[in-house]
Amino acid sequence: MATIRPFKAVRPVPEKAADVAALPYDVYNREEAAAAVYGKYDSFLRVDRPESTLDHRMNMYDPFVYEQAAKNLQKLYDRRVIAQDETPSLYLYELVMDGRSQVGLVACTAIDEYLDNTIKKHELTREDKEQDRIKHVDACNANTGPIFLTYRGQEDINGIIAETMKNKPVVDFTADDGVIHRVWVIDNEETIGRLVEDFKKVGNFYIADGHHRCASAVKVGLMRREERPDYTGDEEFNYFLSVLFPDEQLAIMDYNRVVKDLNGLTADAFIEALEKQFDVEEKGTEPVHPPAKGTFGMFLEGKWYLLTAKEGTYAADDPVGSLDVAILQNNILIPILGIEDIRTDKRIDFVGGIRGLGELERRVGEDMKVAFSMYPTAISELMAIADADLLMPPKSTWFEPKLRSGLFIHNLD
Incomplete structure (x- = not known):
C-alpha cells in the first residue's frame, strides 16, 4: 500500500515562479552552475548549488558551502520571493514539452515505505553523492528537490486530476528551453481524502529519477529520529517531497x-x-x-x-x-x-x-x-526490474522534461 500525504509547501509567489524555478542540481557541473546563476538572484540553483555563488577556489564540499545554501534559502524568504502555504495541500505539476504533457501529483511520501521497498529502486547510489545531499538537506532543514516517482496509472486518479485541471493554474510560465510549467493547488479536504484513498490502491511507487536525493532524504529523516527518540511518526521529517506521474505519460530518452x-x-x-x-x-x-x-x-x-x-x-x-x-x-x-x-x-x-x-x-x-x-530503455523495463528487486546498470535512463527545483519545498519541521 502506497501512502501520500498533503503538506504545507513553500512556493514562489506566482509572479516570481519563473525566476525561481531551476533545473536539478545534478545536470550542471560547477562552471555551468556558476554561469547559470550569474545575475539571477532569485534562481533556486543558488540554493541547490551554493558553491556557484562563492569563490571558485573553495572546496564545494566544505561545511561553509552547506551553510551558504541555508543562507541563500533564507534570502528568498526575506525578500518575500517564497512563502509557505497555510493549509496542508496536494498540488498538480504539469510539464509540456514539444506538445507532450505529463501531469504529476506533488505530495509527501513516507521514508518507511522507501525502507520496506514499497517505493522501489532500480539503481545503486554512491556514498559520496549521498553525503553531499544529506548535508544539504540537513543544513536547509528542507527537501529542496522533488523525487521523481512513477506508478501504474489508475482511472480514478486520472479523473480527479483532469477535473482539477479545469480550474485556472496558480502558476503558468514557459521556461527558456520552451518547456511549459503549470501548478494547481488541491486544498479541498474531500478531494485530498479521495486521492489519499485512491493511491492506497496503487500498490507501489517507483523511483524514476532522483535515487541519490531520495536516499539522502530518507537518511536525514532517520537522523532526526535518532535526535528525537520520542518521535511519533507524524513529524514532517518522516516524509519527503515527491512528484508522482502515471507510467503511461512518461517518456525515457536515450x-x-x-x-x-x-x-x-x-x-x-x-x-x-x-x-x-x-x-x-x-x-x-x-x-x-x-x-x-x-x-x-x-x-x-x-x-x-x-x-x-x-x-x-x-x-x-x-x-x-x-x-x-x-x-x-x-x-x-x-x-x-x-x-x-x-x-x-x-x-x-x-x-x-x-x-x-x-x-x-x-x-x-x-x-x-x-x-x-x-x-531508449522502456518504462515497462524499469518497472519490471524494480518489481524483481533487481538493479539496472548505471545511467540507464534519461527523463525529459526535467522537473524544476524551487517550485515546491518541503520543510522538515
Whole structure:
C-alpha cells in the first residue's frame, strides 16, 4: 500500500515562479552552475548549488558551502520571493514539452515505505553523492528537490486530476528551453481524502529519477529520529517531497556513452573484436539513431556505424541482461574496452539524449575516442526490474522534461 500525504509547501509567489524555478542540481557541473546563476538572484540553483555563488577556489564540499545554501534559502524568504502555504495541500505539476504533457501529483511520501521497498529502486547510489545531499538537506532543514516517482496509472486518479485541471493554474510560465510549467493547488479536504484513498490502491511507487536525493532524504529523516527518540511518526521529517506521474505519460530518452580510448587497440582491431558479437555496418557521416532494441550507433574516427547484437549475445528472458545498456556493458565496455566499474571509471562519460547526437561527435572530436548512441530503455523495463528487486546498470535512463527545483519545498519541521 502506497501512502501520500498533503503538506504545507513553500512556493514562489506566482509572479516570481519563473525566476525561481531551476533545473536539478545534478545536470550542471560547477562552471555551468556558476554561469547559470550569474545575475539571477532569485534562481533556486543558488540554493541547490551554493558553491556557484562563492569563490571558485573553495572546496564545494566544505561545511561553509552547506551553510551558504541555508543562507541563500533564507534570502528568498526575506525578500518575500517564497512563502509557505497555510493549509496542508496536494498540488498538480504539469510539464509540456514539444506538445507532450505529463501531469504529476506533488505530495509527501513516507521514508518507511522507501525502507520496506514499497517505493522501489532500480539503481545503486554512491556514498559520496549521498553525503553531499544529506548535508544539504540537513543544513536547509528542507527537501529542496522533488523525487521523481512513477506508478501504474489508475482511472480514478486520472479523473480527479483532469477535473482539477479545469480550474485556472496558480502558476503558468514557459521556461527558456520552451518547456511549459503549470501548478494547481488541491486544498479541498474531500478531494485530498479521495486521492489519499485512491493511491492506497496503487500498490507501489517507483523511483524514476532522483535515487541519490531520495536516499539522502530518507537518511536525514532517520537522523532526526535518532535526535528525537520520542518521535511519533507524524513529524514532517518522516516524509519527503515527491512528484508522482502515471507510467503511461512518461517518456525515457536515450542515455548515450562516450569512451576516452580503445584500451590499446587500433580502430581496425577494435572493430574486429566487435564483430564477434555484433554485425557491424558502416554508415558514413550521417548520425545513427538505433532503430530497435539490440542495436547501437557507434561514432569512431569520423564515421558512424550500426551495431546489431547477434543471436546468443544476451538472454532475452533476462530482465537486466537484455537491456541495451547491459548488452553494451557486458559485450563491449567491460571485455573489450576494459571498463570494469561503469560508475567510477574516469574513461567513460554519459551524455543525455536531450543533447543530441551532435554532442557525441563533438566529444569524440574534443576529448573522447569513441561514442555509442543507445536505444531508449522502456518504462515497462524499469518497472519490471524494480518489481524483481533487481538493479539496472548505471545511467540507464534519461527523463525529459526535467522537473524544476524551487517550485515546491518541503520543510522538515
